Amino acid sequence: MLxxxxxxxxxxxxxxxxxxxxxxxxxxxxxxxxxxxGTGKTxxxxxxxxxxxxxxxxxxxxxxNKLVAADLKPGQEAKVQVKLYLRHGNVRYTLMREQxxxxxxxxxxxxxxxxxxxxxxxxxxxxxxxxxxQCESEVKSILPKELSRYFFFDGERIEKMSKDISTGxxxxxxxxxxxxxxxxxxxxxxxxxxxxxxxxxxxxxxESSYDSHSNxxxxxxxxxxxxxKNEIAEIDARLxxxxxxxxxxxxxxxxxxxxxxxxxxxxxxxxxxxxLLRKIESAKQARANTVKQICKDFNGGxxxxxxxxxxxxxxxxxxxxxxxGKDIPYMHAKTIEYLxxxxxxxxxxxxxxxxxxxxxxxxxxxxxxxxxxxxxxxxFKKEALHRANSKQELLEQVKNSLAVISHQDxxxxxxxxxxxxxxxxxxxxxxxxxxxxxxTEIQLCDKTIRDSxxxxxxxxxxxxxxxxxxxxxxxxxxxxxxxDDKNKKxxxxxxxxxQIYNELLExxxxxxxxxxxxxxxxxxxxxxxxxEGGLYLTIxxxxxxxxxxxxxEGDVETSxxxxxxxxxxxxxxxxKMARENRNATDEDAKLLSSEPYPLVMxxxxxxxxxxxxxxxxxxxxxxxxxxxxxxxDTDGELAxxxxxxxxxxxxxxxxxxxxxxxxx
Numbered sequence: 066m067l068x069x070x071x072x073x074x075x076x077x078x079x080x081x082x083x084x085x086x087x088x089x090x091x092x093x094x095x096x097x098x099x100x101x102x103g104t105g106k107t108x109x110x111x112x113x114x115x116x117x118x119x120x121x122x123x124x125x126x127x128x129x130n131k132l133v134a135a136d137l138k139p140g141q142e143a144k145v146q147v148k149l150y151l152r153h154g155n156v157r158y159t160l161m162r163e164q165x166x167x168x169x170x171x172x173x174x175x176x177x178x179x180x181x182x183x184x185x186x187x188x189x190x191x192x193x194x195x196x197x198x199q200c201e202s203e204v205k206s207i208l209p210k211e212l213s214r215y216f217f218f219d220g221e222r223i224e225k226m227s228k229d230i231s232t233g234x235x236x237x238x239x240x241x242x243x244x245x246x247x248x249x250x251x252x253x254x255x256x257x258x259x260x261x262x263x264x265x266x267x268x269x270x271x272e273s274s275y276d277s278h279s280n281x282x283x284x285x286x287x288x289x290x291x292x293x294k295n296e297i298a299e300i301d302a303r304l305x306x307x308x309x310x311x312x313x314x315x316x317x318x319x320x321x322x323x324x325x326x327x328x329x330x331x332x333x334x335x336x337x338x339x340x341l342l343r344k345i346e347s348a349k350q351a352r353a354n355t356v357k358q359i360c361k362d363f364n365g366g367x368x369x370x371x372x373x374x375x376x377x378x379x380x381x382x383x384x385x386x387x388x389x390g391k392d393i394p395y396m397h398a399k400t401i402e403y404l405x406x407x408x409x410x411x412x413x414x415x416x417x418x419x420x421x422x423x424x425x426x427x428x429x430x431x432x433x434x435x436x437x438x439x440x441x442x443x444x445f446k447k448e449a450l451h452r453a454n455s456k457q458e459l460l461e462q463v464k465n466s467l468a469v470i471s472h473q474d475x476x477x478x479x480x481x482x483x484x485x486x487x488x489x490x491x492x493x494x495x496x497x498x499x500x501x502x503x504x505t506e507i508q509l510c511d512k513t514i515r516d517s518x519x520x521x522x523x524x525x526x527x528x529x530x531x532x533x534x535x536x537x538x539x540x541x542x543x544x545x546x547x548x549d550d551k552n553k554k555x556x557x558x559x560x561x562x563x564q565i566y567n568e569l570l571e572x573x574x575x576x577x578x579x580x581x582x583x584x585x586x587x588x589x590x591x592x593x594x595x596x597e598g599g600l601y602l603t604i605x606x607x608x609x610x611x612x613x614x615x616x617x618e619g620d621v622e623t624s625x626x627x628x629x630x631x632x633x634x635x636x637x638x639x640x641k642m643a644r645e646n647r648n649a650t651d652e653d654a655k656l657l658s659s660e661p662y663p664l665v666m667x668x669x670x671x672x673x674x675x676x677x678x679x680x681x682x683x684x685x686x687x688x689x690x691x692x693x694x695x696x697x698d699t700d701g702e703l704a705x706x707x708x709x710x711x712x713x714x715x716x717x718x719x720x721x722x723x724x725x726x727x728x729x
Contacts, residue, residue, distance in 0.1 A: 066153045066207050067691050068663050071116070074146040075130045077108045077123075078726045084109075086663075086693055087713025095685075095692045095711045098728075099701035100718030105726040106695035109718075110667040113217050116147040116162045118210050119179050127176065129166045131724040137168040145176075153207045157186040160204070208662070216636075217665045249580070252573050259566035262298055264291070268566060271559035275542070279549040286542035293535035300528045307517045307524075314517070318510035325503045334487050341484045345477060352473040359466045401429050580642070581606070587642055592634035594684045595677065602631060610635065633681060637688040640664070663691035668700075682707035 072083040086096045100106050111121045115128065127134075128145040137143060142165055149160040164179045183195040183203050195203050208216070244250055261268040272291070277284035325335050405427060408416045416423040488504075546552035585604045592602055603611050610631060640662060664685065682704055685692050692711075696704055705712065720726045 066151055066662055068113075068665075068693065069150040069152060069157075071112060071150070072146075072148040073109070073112055075133050075143060076112055076115075076128055076145050076147055077130060078105050078724055079109065079112075080130055080133070080725060080727075082109075082726075082728045084716055084728065085714060086691065089690060090713065093711055093713030094690060095694070095708050096714040096716075097701060097704060097708075097712055098693070098695045098716045098718065099698055100695070100720075100726075101698050104718035104720040106697070106718065107667050108726075110217065110665060110695050112147050113149065113665055114213065116149045116160055117204050117208070117213070119162060119181065120210075127166075127174070128164055129174065129176065134166065134168070134174045137166075137174065139168050139170040139172065142167040151207075155188040158207070159184040159186075216662050244577075249573070249577060252569065252576065256566065256569045256573060259562055259569065261563065261566065262294065262301075264294075267562045268559060271555055271562060274555055275546060276549065276551050276555075279552070280545050283542055283545050283552065286538040286545070289538040290535050290542070293531045293538070297528055297531050297535075300524045300531075304521060304524055304528075307521045310517045311514050311521075314510040314513040318507055318514070321503050321507050321510070325500055325507070338484060338487045341480050341487065345480045345484065348473055348476045348480065352470055352477070355466050355469050355473065359463055362462045362466070401426060578606075581608075584638055584642060588631075588634045588638040591637050591641070591684055591688065592630060595630045595633055595680045602634070630677070630681075633684075636664070637685060640690075641688040661690040663693060664689045665693045665695075667695045668697060678703050679707050686711040 067088065068086045069088065070083060070085045073079040074081060084096070084098065087093050098106065098109065108123075111123065115121050121128075129143060130145075133143050145164045145166065147162050149158075151158050151160070161182045161184075162179050163182075164176050166174050166176045168174045181197070181200045183200050184192055185195060186192045204210075244253055257263070258266055259268055260266045261272075263269050264273060272287065275283050275287055277287070322335065404410055405416060405423070408418075410416055410422065410426060414422050416426055543556060546556045581604055585602065588604070589601050592600070600612055603613065605611070612631065643661070678700065686708055694704060705715075717729045718726050719729045
């Protein structure tokens with residue numbers, strides 16, 4: 066998309082004004098519109114956004130020029146109109162948004178809803194009008210609103226984006242920009258077309274097309290799978306919300322933790338609090354480990370511990386008994402039972418039941434093997450003494466561990482008392498109200514992070530159970546569908562779709578990683594041009610941008626100018642890559658090519674010193690195919706000096722009064 070011209074009618078302070086933009090002929094691709102603060106630079110820049118999307122960032126939403134509104138008589142009307150002429154691909158577009166205002170008989174001026182029209186002129190010269198119901202989607206195909214912030218922005222927006230980077234906020238917008246502007250959207254759309262999580266996708270349509278007439282269990286399994294999918298989708302959505310909450314709370318906590326350090330006493334107290342929190346956590350962990358060791362020791366010696374008392378009782382009983390000589394070596398109890406049954410001793414004595422010989426022989430059973438009673442008692446005493454000693458060892462171990470726990474409890478209590486003192490100072494009257502408010506917000510962030518992580522753990526556990534249930538149902542259903550020809554075909558088609566989906570994911574991941582790596586290199590090249598020094602950037606897989614110093618390990622806190630330089634490097638890096646892909650001969654690059662896009666910037670140089678302005682002015686025309694800058698007088702002189710050979714169009718704002726500005 067390249068802009069050709071824009072015309073404003075009664076739009077805020079512009080009654081009848083238009084601008085033609087440099088198109089890049091003879092290497093001149095820069096348009097400069099110079100005006101002092103309050104002349105209407107921001108208003109004119111907002112006209113692009115209003116024309117394309119029907120929105121502005123003005124607090125006053127009345128677009129009609131105040132002088133025109135004042136001249137209206139009751140019952141009369143006037144129109145606000147913005148026409149934007151642009152080229153996209155081989156098509157020329159005329160975008161026109163109008164809004165009619167009427168003055169009622171109470172002298173109140175009210176505006177109707179805006180009317181949006183688009184005319185298309187193809188390469189053959191024929192012009193057609195886009196249906197009104199399709200105008201919004203037509204604009205989206207040219208430049209989606211969510212990506213427009215990277216091409217229509219002012220100094221304040223740049224500073225906000227730079228703050229997002231410096232505080233580590235979620236980088237979804239950056240990821241979407243890369244996806245949308247470097248040609249990944251088509252592949253991403255194809256993935257979503259096959260996405261098994263969507264019942265409207267290819268795989269989802271196969272899921273719902275199984276014929277259950279051959280076996281009612283098929284429908285039962287399908288319903289189970291669908292239920293699990295829906296619940297998992299809800300869990301995933303909630304997990305995203307929780308991740309976002311944690312990320313925002315973490316970023317906010319980091320921001321506030323840095324803010325509190327601006328106060329000398331608050332900084333020292335914050336550092337002491339963090340140290341105490343670490344000590345408490347370490348002491349609690351050590352205490353938990355000690356408790357685990359007690360349990361481990363007790364589990365190992367539990368049997369000996371509980372058997373010691375009865376064994377000691379048995380030893381005391383046995384101590385008063387003498388079993389010496391009571392048993393007969395090598396004679397077994399079975400032998401005595403045999404003799405009693407035969408009623409004759411081996412010596413020939415009759416063993417009549419109830420007789421003295423009978424009773425004496427029978428009494429021997431209590432002293433005979435399987436094991437000799439004296440031997441058994443000897444072994445028992447040995448084992449009993451061993452277990453009694455083990456009990457003493459266990460008691461000593463537990464006693465020592467309990468002593469350690471007592472010390473650890475004392476440490477934890479001491480640390481917590483100190484922490485309470487620090488917290489009372491951070492929230493008390495001896496620290497300024499600002500520090501108290503900051504500390505309160507940090508505590509709220511901690512609670513949000515803690516609660517979100519606990520809920521996240523519960524949801525992940527539930528999701529794991531649902532996934533297992535779904536996989537089991539899918540396996541059972543597959544076994545049944547293979548028995549029926551119609552369902553067998555569906556199973557085969559679904560398998561092909563799943564294979565395509567997995568291959569698309571793999572290709573997308575490879576392409577995205579390659580693009581991200583190249584983008585990181587490109588951004589660093591541009592960043593070094595804009596901001597000289599020993600800094601470099603990295604982009605992780607979630608598109609968080611971090612700034613590092615060559616001779617320092619760890620993330621670097623960036624200044625405002627450095628952060629804004631990062632944003633410039635990021636935006637121009639994407640545009641440069643899109644431009645290189647479009648002109649590349651490599652097939653992969655062609656696949657990921659996209660349209661050219663302009664940079665329309667309102668006061669982009671205000672945060673830089675003169676040396677930085679020079680490097681920015683030199684870098685922008687070389688990366689973007691069209692640059693349109695609304696700039697104040699002082700910066701305009703520098704911009705013209707540094708971009709003189711690239712400037713194709715120049716305009717000045719002349720402010721007539723508070724309600725009218727003209728272009729000269």
